[in-house]
Amino acid sequence: MTAPHHHPAPDMLLDYATGALSEAESLLIAAHLTLCPACRIATAELDAVGGALLETLAKGDDGGESGAGFTALAARLDEASTHQPLPPQHNAAAAILPAPVRHYVGGDLAAARWQWRLPGLHEAKLPITGPFAAHLLRVAPGRAMPRHTHDSRELTLVLQGGFHDGFGHFQRGDVADANAQVDHRPVADLSLACVCLVVTDAPPRLTGWLGRLLNPLLRHS
Numbered sequence: 001m002t003a004p005h006h007h008p009a010p011d012m013l014l015d016y017a018t019g020a021l022s023e024a025e026s027l028l029i030a031a032h033l034t035l036c037p038a039c040r041i042a043t044a045e046l047d048a049v050g051g052a053l054l055e056t057l058a059k060g061d062d063g064g065e066s067g068a069g070f071t072a073l074a075a076r077l078d079e080a081s082t083h084q085p086l087p088p089q090h091n092a093a094a095a096i097l098p099a100p101v102r103h104y105v106g107g108d109l110a111a112a113r114w115q116w117r118l119p120g121l122h123e124a125k126l127p128i129t130g131p132f133a134a135h136l137l138r139v140a141p142g143r144a145m146p147r148h149t150h151d152s153r154e155l156t157l158v159l160q161g162g163f164h165d166g167f168g169h170f171q172r173g174d175v176a177d178a179n180a181q182v183d184h185r186p187v188a189d190l191s192l193a194c195v196c197l198v199v200t201d202a203p204p205r206l207t208g209w210l211g212r213l214l215n216p217l218l219r220h221s
């Protein structure tokens with residue numbers, strides 16, 4: 001398996017490490033981490049730095065460069081930057097869904113409660129409440145998603161196959177981060193159905209005449 005090329009923004013990893021993300025966003029990051037050694041290391045470092053900062057604060061250190069707290073912090077940072085890479089996570093080798101996602105689905109792909117949305121497009125909602133919703137999306141090989149834009153944010157993690165849009169090519173483990181400014185039309189690769197975990201805080205809004213026709217069909221209830 002090649003390592004992912006598209007990663008979540010660093011501030012998302014920080015928010016993940018400090019527990020500041022919504023449940024759906026945390027799930028997407030946790031799933032990406034099972035597929036991305038680089039982000040696993042970065043997140044472990046953030047954990048270490050966060051722990052060191054808390055320790056420093058707990059000691060009532062004033063943060064001065066000569067303080068013992070600062071020395072301890074510097075040592076922890078040193079340790080964090082040189083620590084050994086984490087071992088790869090061995091899940092059921094044949095599973096398509098990473099373990100954190102399987103937890104919500106109750107199994108692998110076949111266990112998902114797929115619902116037909118459009119020709120070549122199925123969707124399975126995951127049991128998450130909160131400001132962000134999480135869906136699995138399955139797009140038939142070579143299918144284009146309707147061109148759409150967003151009222152706010154959409155995070156996509158590819159779990160099988162791949163897709164391309166105006167921003168690049170995304171494969172297993174890659175994260176695409178679309179915000180309100182993005183109007184895109186992802187097209188699934190020809191080789192295999194594309195399965196993604198999609199986290200949104202508002203339903204996608206289709207653009208163009210076909211979009212206006214299909215919009216009511218895509219509203220997530």
Ligand SMILES: [Zn+2]
Nearest residue numbers: 007008036039
């Ligand atoms: Zn990554």
